[in-house]
């Protein structure tokens with residue numbers, strides 16, 4: 016299977032690239048011809064291929080290996096995960112050991128004791144998608160405890176079905192960008208539209224669309240208001256910035272509703288025919304429920320946006336075709352369900368939901384492809400089989416589960432029990448990147464008997480494993496890429512030999528399945544090429560079902576990409592337009608069939624942290640909290656501009672964005688002056704949960720009181736047994752809190768985080784995480 020050299024392609028989550036080759040090496044990755052706003056993220060992956068931190072051979076944590084060789088169970092008697100050297104093993108021996116661990120656990124405690132949620136973005140490519148591979152494998156050997164939801168929008172995921180009966184407007188079904196920018200006159204963006212985030216789209220990207228959409232808004236003279244603690248979230252001369260205190264948007268939204276109600280601007284006809292609960296929510300907004308009228312003055316004191324600006328914006332939205340956009344970040348916070356519910360309620364009161372280019376939608380720049388007018392087609396993915404184990408945990412409750420097995424917790428109206436997990440299997444994700452309160456996770460992570468990880472680099476998660484398998488990267492294997500939010504299918508060609516002894520996840524799982532008597536079920540007798548042909552056949556059939564012909568496999572493979580046409584303007588649909596046109600015939604899947612501004616069901620759960628209507632509930636951590644007396648800065652751990660999460664942090668593109676080898680933290684000049692800090696200083700961020708270093712950039716793009724430190728610097732704790740070691744590299748998750756958004760969603764709440772910052776005057780400790788770990792031979 017060989018394409019002509021000029022047609023070679025490599026697919027990533029941030030775009031398609033043409034590799035330039037010389038002497039068997041990749042020297043450059045040129046962006047795909049049709050993409051006029053390509054992401055520069057790709058360059059890092061060439062260097063990372065052979066970085067010193069590449070995992071070259073299977074390896075086992077030393078005291079774990081000693082314990083097993085002596086016939087002992089448990090996690091080993093050494094200093095613990097994340098602290099010990101590794102012993103490299105021949106591949107077959109490591110496979111035998113991993114298979115024995117899986118077999119022991121399933122026989123002794125049952126498959127439910129295996130945690131295989133394995134949350135994470137993996138790489139683009141439908142076949143070598145590591146999370147699908149690990150799920151398919153664990154299903155083939157009897158199942159596993161899974162996770163539900165994601166870290167991106169768990170709170171929204173749970174609240175939206177109660178409010179509009181589905182997740183439309185969150186992950187799909189959005190009113191397309193071109194409709195908004197040609198039909199609406201005013202777009203209010205809570206959380207802006209940071210182009211840095213729109214570089215990325217899960218599964219891959221043919222063309223980047225957000226810059227074009229913003230350009231269209233400028234040409235059309237659309238008024239854009241960005242409500243955000245950060246000015247440079249959105250750029251353009253048609254953009255006005257309304258700085259807002261983080262975590263306080265719900266107060267502002269409620270005050271806008273107050274204006275609509277008191278000035279008779281609420282669309283009572285729409286509220287009457289398409290919603291329930293306006294009376295209950297209205298009573299709360301007017302203060303009839305709790306004696307507090309949610310006036311613009313009330314909100315201004317909370318959120319910092321002037322009362323007149325709040326009122327004017329509400330009036331302007333009522334006077335013209337308007338659209339409410341909200342970034343996913345707002346709900347990764349304490350009570351993150353509330354701003355989402357409030358945004359829908361505001362749009363409903365405006366009566367614009369389902370009108371051309373009007374209404375509401377979420378995450379428009381949180382990823383490329385949201386609001387992309389693409390044909391409605393189901394792209395193929397690797398079948399995962401079925402899981403005989405029914406138990407699951409909400410994804411962000413992993414540390415709680417490990418620390419509190421058997422304890423009860425509330426979740427979306429249910430009372431559930433945390434399972435007792437003995438073995439953790441992770442491939443394609445990095446909990447020591449994505450989880451909050453890493454010092455707590457590190458404690459919890461010591462408890463299970465066995466941790467098995469596949470990855471390509473010695474990042475923090477791998478360093479906290481017992482058995483490590485070296486996985487190939489995108490550059491080293493053939494695959495097929497496509498994305499639910501795009502209209503391409505691409506070949507991703509192997510262009511390099513695997514580093515060291517690295518194998519595809521599929522090969523590793525096939526070998527384990529063989530040892531565990533599940534080879535046929537896992538592989539179905541197919542090799543990689545047979546799977547790629549099968550996946551492609553599925554795509555061809557889906558395309559044919561909607562009237563599009565994709566080329567046969569050989570031609571596709573050599574031409575490397577096939578695209579479906581975009582949806583023509585007259586076939587593009589607005590979110591909930593069908594429901595607007597026919598609220599009886601197109602009932603929503605809520606109990607009332609309508610948009611629920613008050614939900615009897617949610618109210619019935621009796622949660623004070625998520626009542627029956629959108630409400631202002633003071634976050635545990637925000638600038639108005641008592642804790643702000645000690646930790647007066649609100650930390651926003653945004654997505655990183657120079658990488659995808661922690662991926663390719665080892666590469667040059669990401670490392671060029673650091674200073675003194677540390678991640679850069681931005682801070683307003685007033686806050687820097689008050690602390691005697693200068694740009695370029697190495698600073699220490701700290702709170703009661705931990706501390707990390709970062710390099711200071713002073714910037715008036717940020718509201719005073721707010722600091723920004725992107726996620727994804729590989730977690731690099733100082734050695735030793737301090738339960739809160741200094742993190743040397745700039746990883747915000749040593750500072751964030753590991754508390755569910757509410758009992759309803761139990762989502763991650765990373766954005767609600769207070770810190771203090773001081774200059775770091777000590778001797779600067781080196782960042783060690785890009786070096787391989789310490790290796791030892793058996794018994795030394």
Ligand SMILES: Nc1nc2c(c(=O)[nH]1)N[C@H]1C(S)=C(S)[C@@H](COP(=O)(O)OP(=O)(O)OC[C@H]3O[C@@H](n4cnc5c(=O)[nH]c(N)nc54)[C@H](O)[C@@H]3O)O[C@H]1N2
Pocket residue numbers: 134135136137138143144145166167168347442443444445446448449450451469470471472474486487488489520652653654659660661662726747748751765766
């Ligand atoms: N403080 C804070 N924390 C956050 C967030 C935040 O806003 N603030 N955001 C959260 C969000 S939205 C998300 S989605 C998560 C992201 O969290 P993750 O998705 O876990 O982060 P990644 O760095 O993408 O981790 C993917 C891992 O898989 C590995 N990998 C890639 N391809 C392969 C492969 O083919 N095989 C194998 N075996 N491994 C592979 C990569 O090397 C990497 O280590 O982070 C969350 N964490």
Ligand SMILES: Nc1nc2c(c(=O)[nH]1)N[C@H]1C(S)=C(S)[C@@H](COP(=O)(O)OP(=O)(O)OC[C@H]3O[C@@H](n4cnc5c(=O)[nH]c(N)nc54)[C@H](O)[C@@H]3O)O[C@H]1N2
Pocket residue numbers: 166167168205206207209211212213214215242243244245248259260261262263264342343344345378380381382651652653654655656657658659660661766
């Ligand atoms: N380059 C790059 N792009 C990415 C990713 C990546 O790792 N790298 N990750 C992808 C993933 S998995 C996801 S889920 C998305 C996440 O996408 P988002 O959740 O939208 O991303 P964030 O960067 O956390 O936040 C976006 C903006 O919201 C604003 N904001 C934060 N808190 C508040 C608040 O309380 N109120 C208001 N009004 N605004 C606030 C901040 O100013 C911030 O710049 O990004 C995706 N895009």
Ligand SMILES: [Mo]
Pocket residue numbers: 166167168
């Ligand atoms: Mo995400």
